Amino acid sequence: xxxxxxxxxxxxxxxxxxxxxxxxxxxxxxxxxxxxxxxxxxxxxxxxxxxxxxxxxxxxxxxxxxxxxxxxxxxxxxxxxxxxxxxxxxxxxxxxxxxxxxxxxxxxxxxxxxxxxxxxxxxxxxxxxxxxxxxxxxxxxxxxxxxxxxxxxxxxxxxxxxxxxxxxxxxxxxxxxxxxxxxxxxxxxxxxxxxxxxxxxxxxxxxxxxxxxxxxxxxxxxxxxxxxxxxxxxxxxxxxxxxxxxxxxxxxxxxxxxxxxxxxxxxxxxxxxxxxxxxxxxxxxxxxxxxxxxxxxxxxxxxxxxxxxxxxxxxxxxxxxxxxxxxxxxxxx
Numbered sequence: 001x002x003x004x005x006x007x008x009x010x011x012x013x014x015x016x017x018x019x020x021x022x023x024x025x026x027x028x029x030x031x032x033x034x035x036x037x038x039x040x041x042x043x044x045x046x047x048x049x050x051x052x053x054x055x056x057x058x059x060x061x062x063x064x065x066x067x068x069x070x071x072x073x074x075x076x077x078x079x080x081x082x083x084x085x086x087x088x089x090x091x092x093x094x095x096x097x098x099x100x101x102x103x104x105x106x107x108x109x110x111x112x113x114x115x116x117x118x119x120x121x122x123x124x125x126x127x128x129x130x131x132x133x134x135x136x137x138x139x140x141x142x143x144x145x146x147x148x149x150x151x152x153x154x155x156x157x158x159x160x161x162x163x164x165x166x167x168x169x170x171x172x173x174x175x176x177x178x179x180x181x182x183x184x185x186x187x188x189x190x191x192x193x194x195x196x197x198x199x200x201x202x203x204x205x206x207x208x209x210x211x212x213x214x215x216x217x218x219x220x221x222x223x224x225x226x227x228x229x230x231x232x233x234x235x236x237x238x239x240x241x242x243x244x245x246x247x248x249x250x251x252x253x254x255x256x257x258x259x260x261x262x263x264x265x266x267x268x269x270x271x272x273x274x275x276x277x278x279x280x281x282x283x284x285x286x287x288x289x290x291x292x293x294x295x296x297x298x299x300x301x302x303x304x305x306x307x308x309x310x311x312x313x314x315x316x317x318x319x320x321x322x323x324x325x326x327x328x329x330x331x332x333x
Contacts, residue, residue, distance in 0.1 A: 016202060022167035022168045038051070044283060052176075054312060056317065063317030068168035072157050084154050085101065085106060085157045086157070092317050111133075118321065165194055185312070186312045193257070200261035212262055216267050220246045227255075234249040244291030245290075276293040277293035292315045295313035295315070
């Protein structure tokens with residue numbers, strides 16, 4: 001099994017204290033999510049792997065990013081809260097911010113690309129956010145965020161380059177390590193890297209023997225390509241039905257940690273993600289979106305290396321739209 005190449009240092013964007021602080025702040029608003037195992041899933045994967053499934057789909061917004069949102073918004077000063085916040089998203093970060101903003105009384109503006117998942121758009125509006133459609137993908141929507149931030153004086157909450165966001169994501173692994181004593185590895189889907197940085201920070205402080213592996217969609221491999229090259233790469237496109245991990249760039253705040261800490265990194269095709277989604281539905285009766293199934297798809301790709309190990313995966317979100325689900329279930333993806 002791969003091993004962490006370096007331990008957390010003072011140069012990392014967050015530490016265990018930050019994660020504990022985030023957990024204390026979000027605890028009044030979010031419940032601990034279940035960690036479960038399924039014999040049918042283990043039997044299908046084989047190789048003697050015992051799989052532990054972290055059900056982040058049990059949150060009010062059906063995705064882990066509501067942790068990040070509450071962690072970020074509860075850390076704002078009163079002056080910043082009054083100005084309102086803004087962010088770009090493909091859906092789950094925006095839904096998390098919209099929900100947390102509604103609960104905390106903080107105005108939220110969300111920028112999404114044209115053609116974004118209509119059901120996720122509907123959910124963000126339903127939570128009270130102002131929705132701005134601009135750009136052809138997530139990265140172009142970030143440009144709209146920068147413009148509106150200047151024009152309106154809004155506070156940006158980046159889905160990745162924000163220390164409080166990363167600390168919020170770290171609470172997943174903090175819970176996970178309290179829920180299972182013996183664990184060898186965690187396989188984490190990576191879009192921007194908040195889950196993986198959270199996992200590396202927490203395991204590095206509490207359980208450095210636990211290896212953390214990253215997974216990206218083969219059609220959106222910017223961080224994977226950056227990790228292989230040892231430097232940040234920006235790609236021209238991100239083509240995957242797993243919109244939660246459809247990013248074109250590695251990010252300044254997370255990439256150094258991923259580069260230093262990941263025990264391994266794989267890419268998976270959309271067909272492999274879709275197969276993992278169907279497998280999760282059959283064996284755990286849990287509906288996830290593409291990004292939520294990517295961790296299992298990565299585990300399957302890594303199963304020779306993980307032979308006989310106890311491995312956790314994170315079902316990061318369940319907000320798949322009806323049209324995409326229909327394609328997945330009829331094996332059109």
